Amino acid sequence: MTGVPPFRVLRAKPLWIANGVITGMLALLFAVFYVGANIDPAGHLTKLPVGLVDADRGAAVGGKQVDLGARITESIKKSSASGDRIDWKVMDEKEMQEELGKGKLFGALVVPADFTSSVTALTGTAPTATPARPTLAVLTNQSAGSIGSGLARTATTRAAENASLQLGKELTARIGTAQAQLPAAARVLLADPAAVTVEDGHPLDSHSGLGLTAFYYALTLVVVGMLSANVISGQVDHALGYTHNDMGPRRLHRPLIRATRVQTLAISGTLMTGLSLLMGTLVMAGAVGIMGMDASHLPLLWLYSVCAVAVTGIGALTLLAVFGTPGMLLVTLVFIGMAVPTAGATTPIEALPGFYRFLAEFEPLRQIAGGVRSILYYDAQGDAGLTRGWVMMAAALVAAALFGFGVLGWYDRKGLHRIPVETTPDKTAVPA
Numbered sequence: 001m002t003g004v005p006p007f008r009v010l011r012a013k014p015l016w017i018a019n020g021v022i023t024g025m026l027a028l029l030f031a032v033f034y035v036g037a038n039i040d041p042a043g044h045l046t047k048l049p050v051g052l053v054d055a056d057r058g059a060a061v062g063g064k065q066v067d068l069g070a071r072i073t074e075s076i077k078k079s080s081a082s083g084d085r086i087d088w089k090v091m092d093e094k095e096m097q098e099e100l101g102k103g104k105l106f107g108a109l110v111v112p113a114d115f116t117s118s119v120t121a122l123t124g125t126a127p128t129a130t131p132a133r134p135t136l137a138v139l140t141n142q143s144a145g146s147i148g149s150g151l152a153r154t155a156t157t158r159a160a161e162n163a164s165l166q167l168g169k170e171l172t173a174r175i176g177t178a179q180a181q182l183p184a185a186a187r188v189l190l191a192d193p194a195a196v197t198v199e200d201g202h203p204l205d206s207h208s209g210l211g212l213t214a215f216y217y218a219l220t221l222v223v224v225g226m227l228s229a230n231v232i233s234g235q236v237d238h239a240l241g242y243t244h245n246d247m248g249p250r251r252l253h254r255p256l257i258r259a260t261r262v263q264t265l266a267i268s269g270t271l272m273t274g275l276s277l278l279m280g281t282l283v284m285a286g287a288v289g290i291m292g293m294d295a296s297h298l299p300l301l302w303l304y305s306v307c308a309v310a311v312t313g314i315g316a317l318t319l320l321a322v323f324g325t326p327g328m329l330l331v332t333l334v335f336i337g338m339a340v341p342t343a344g345a346t347t348p349i350e351a352l353p354g355f356y357r358f359l360a361e362f363e364p365l366r367q368i369a370g371g372v373r374s375i376l377y378y379d380a381q382g383d384a385g386l387t388r389g390w391v392m393m394a395a396a397l398v399a400a401a402l403f404g405f406g407v408l409g410w411y412d413r414k415g416l417h418r419i420p421v422e423t424t425p426d427k428t429a430v431p432a
Contacts, residue, residue, distance in 0.1 A: 037341030041351035047087040051108030059117040069111035102384035107152030139201030142211035148348030164194035205294035215345030218369035225312025261408040280306030318404035339365035367392035
């Protein structure tokens, strides 16, 4: 008891400065990561993969074989309207469906098989007939991300409309004065011959959150692992007697059991691994069993969920053990602050600034979300993100073990114990 009023500590400048710097940087960094990554996705768009399919069989016109579909797809590829923002992938219909079914395309533009015959029919329609308007099909893919699908839809629709207008100019110039003999409706259609239809290229079940359940499920796994690491770290310290545990008005303190830093991390990691079985099970039970999220491959989803929680938790425990109290801020930035905007589940990676694309290569949430998306939406195909998810989780676990046990082992060898080892007084020393 010193008799010093507790509130006097508020007069200490270091208290204000230290906490101001930490909380201020946290606020600034979250604003930069969250707002900066999503403030202008269209402006940062680069090489968004979109399929371009020419299924047109062509038609014989005036004794010559004409293929307007090939002309349209070629003009779209060479068009400078989208610059390098869209990466047009020329493929056939089967390849397109496979790529949409793996989330590798954000959309597609399809020229149907009867396109040339439908267009040329406009120039030879009988006066009493109603001309049929050809179509160009724009396919979307919400499973790859709603924003990415929307960007692809906008760019693809604009390309299709421009191609139709260009084709209309060519047809009008070709028939010249003969268009006066066509019905009025046919002349109108001739100027803009193709109608653009929008369809869902890879439909999802109704309880798939419009393609966002994979992101939120993965985010839940990461948050559960991160927060559990904080809880487990504190409880292990309490069990070893290094810290007290406040339970309401009661303060509990156990006898000290000395443990090296390496031993403490090993105990925490073992506890996290065991409890991940419970946490992964309950996450899946809550999302699928209670809330009714559409999901298949349930045994695989359960295993992936358990492993994701365990790896995230062990990674967070490593940062807490190595960096101490500041480690919690670092854990928050790594697993939440930098992870959410770079996950590629809301805003596509191709629409992020360069710095965020770099972060996305190793940020944990993106790797975990890719595997969850593959399981939920793409029939658990390995090249739809599942293989990358497993590999990156294994790499993260190895990196955490090497970094954590390596640094903590160095701490132990240097005698940097959490509580200094008490030395036995020299028996020959003369008391003062």
